[in-house]
Amino acid sequence: MSTVPREVATAVAAAHDDFADARSELDTLVRIPSISGDPDHVADVDASAAAVADLLRASGLEDVRELRVDGGHPYVVGEWCHAPGAPTVLLYAHHDVQPPGYVDRWTSDPFEPREADGRLFGRGTADDKAGAVAHAAAVRAWLRTAGELPCNVKVMIEGEEEIGSPTLAPFLQAHAAELQSDVLLLADAGNWAVGTPGLTYSLRGLCGVDVRVRATDGPLHSGMAGGAVPDPVLALAGMLASLIDEYGDAAFDGCWDDYEAPGDAERARIAALPQHVDALRRAWGVRDGVTLAGDPAVSLFERLWFRPVVTVIGIDGHPIAGSSNQIVAQAAARVSVRVGRGQDPARLNDALARHLRARVPLGLEIEVTTLDAVPAWHCDPTGWAFDAAERALVAGFGVAPVCMGVGGTIPFVGPFADAFGGIPALLLGPADPGSRIHGEDESLHLGDFRSLIASEAHLLHEIGLHELAQSAGVR
Numbered sequence: 001m002s003t004v005p006r007e008v009a010t011a012v013a014a015a016h017d018d019f020a021d022a023r024s025e026l027d028t029l030v031r032i033p034s035i036s037g038d039p040d041h042v043a044d045v046d047a048s049a050a051a052v053a054d055l056l057r058a059s060g061l062e063d064v065r066e067l068r069v070d071g072g073h074p075y076v077v078g079e080w081c082h083a084p085g086a087p088t089v090l091l092y093a094h095h096d097v098q099p100p101g102y103v104d105r106w107t108s109d110p111f112e113p114r115e116a117d118g119r120l121f122g123r124g125t126a127d128d129k130a131g132a133v134a135h136a137a138a139v140r141a142w143l144r145t146a147g148e149l150p151c152n153v154k155v156m157i158e159g160e161e162e163i164g165s166p167t168l169a170p171f172l173q174a175h176a177a178e179l180q181s182d183v184l185l186l187a188d189a190g191n192w193a194v195g196t197p198g199l200t201y202s203l204r205g206l207c208g209v210d211v212r213v214r215a216t217d218g219p220l221h222s223g224m225a226g227g228a229v230p231d232p233v234l235a236l237a238g239m240l241a242s243l244i245d246e247y248g249d250a251a252f253d254g255c256w257d258d259y260e261a262p263g264d265a266e267r268a269r270i271a272a273l274p275q276h277v278d279a280l281r282r283a284w285g286v287r288d289g290v291t292l293a294g295d296p297a298v299s300l301f302e303r304l305w306f307r308p309v310v311t312v313i314g315i316d317g318h319p320i321a322g323s324s325n326q327i328v329a330q331a332a333a334r335v336s337v338r339v340g341r342g343q344d345p346a347r348l349n350d351a352l353a354r355h356l357r358a359r360v361p362l363g364l365e366i367e368v369t370t371l372d373a374v375p376a377w378h379c380d381p382t383g384w385a386f387d388a389a390e391r392a393l394v395a396g397f398g399v400a401p402v403c404m405g406v407g408g409t410i411p412f413v414g415p416f417a418d419a420f421g422g423i424p425a426l427l428l429g430p431a432d433p434g435s436r437i438h439g440e441d442e443s444l445h446l447g448d449f450r451s452l453i454a455s456e457a458h459l460l461h462e463i464g465l466h467e468l469a470q471s472a473g474v475r
């Protein structure tokens with residue numbers, strides 16, 4: 001391997017020198033509660049878009065603007081396209097966040113960044129405001145030192161990722177030409193472990209249903225009617241219990257029909273990964289006596305990354321507080337399914353609805369509403385863009401990245417890569433297994449954040465080395 005050219009070393013050194021600025025920019029963004037799923041926070045999502053636009057402008061990006069379609073939340077885009085003949089990379093992150101959940105379960109205010117033990121705590125630190133700041137910081141490091149970027153850069157910071165990107169399709173239709181690129185870099189995934197970067201090549205999809213069962217017009221005295229009138233909560237509980245088998249694996253009718261299990265080569269690659277089960281248990285806070293779910297004959301990572309999984313994410317009966325001895329009239333649950341590789345999520349929704357309807361006891365009324373359906377995504381993690389990313393991550397972290405799957409869903413990835421003719425998509429990001437994204441006490445490892453920025457500065461150089469014409473057709 002040749003030595004790092006001087007301008008690259010200078011840009012990376014600038015990224016390190018400016019790390020305190022990146023940190024304070026992140027603090028500013030975290031203080032804005034840009035919760036896209038809460039109508040009370042529309043103004044905050046707008047304020048967050050404006051702050052991101054300021055950040056991109058300050059980094060030296062040009063033509064920075066906010067775009068929205070169909071009343072959706074604002075996307076912030078910008079570009080620097082003065083490297084004729086060089087590839088164009090589209091840098092993606094999102095500036096909206098999940099709601100804080102139970103605020104009293106946070107150690108401190110979710111929207112006031114707090115540093116402890118080398119980590120920055122706060123909603124959106126790891127998911128995904130650090131991604132937006134990393135893009136800006138890498139661009140700025142180059143423009144401040146070399147005065148130019150080694151490749152063309154477009155940046156897109158979304159404002160509605162956490163609600164499933166509802167206006168993404170019309171947005172892409174309206175702006176595809178402006179965003180046309182040769183490679184995508186999404187900083188909305190994460191590292192294998194603290195200090196070890198990850199390159200994500202596989203995501204699960206998402207679908208699900210709301211199910212409601214009703215027995216009576218209104219609640220009844222359980223002493224007077226109990227024994228004759230069925231309890232909708234227990235009826236629903238039985239139906240929900242039938243969705244999984246004794247290991248906790250999905251077991252509803254048809255849930256495995258179109259699943260594509262990994263082949264031998266992929267299984268061998270996964271088996272070679274460090275099986276850090278104990279570290280994961282600690283990161284998740286799994287209580288001592290609790291056994292992990294899933295067929296133990298299937299490897300942990302296959303269970304986590306590729307296979308369909310059922311989760312009940314919400315359940316309505318009567319809260320314990322204020323309950324009395326009555327049979328409630330109705331009960332409801334929101335059932336979420338992580339869609340396995342190869343599976344048709346609309347078919348899974350139908351199968352789930354059919355399974356529940358077939359198991360409602362005692363003739364209770366049942367109502368099933370299907371939720372959004374997003375397929376799983378994966379790509380072949382080889383080729384020039386993956387090689388470039390691997391070299392950049394080795395340079396930034398000092399450790400080779402782990403090629404990994406993620407069990408979560410980023411609806412954006414598949415449609416976006418497809419819209420530009422199947423261009424390679426590189427998924428990395430600021431989170432690590434202990435980041436508790438979407439949970440209470442979300443946090444970012446500050447050392448990894450610094451390494452991510454340095455890696456991105458390297459990656460702009462590595463992408464710039466790629467000769468487009470030569471590889472046209474084989475990328």
Ligand SMILES: [Zn+2]
Pocket residue numbers: 094127128161188
């Ligand atoms: Zn995210």
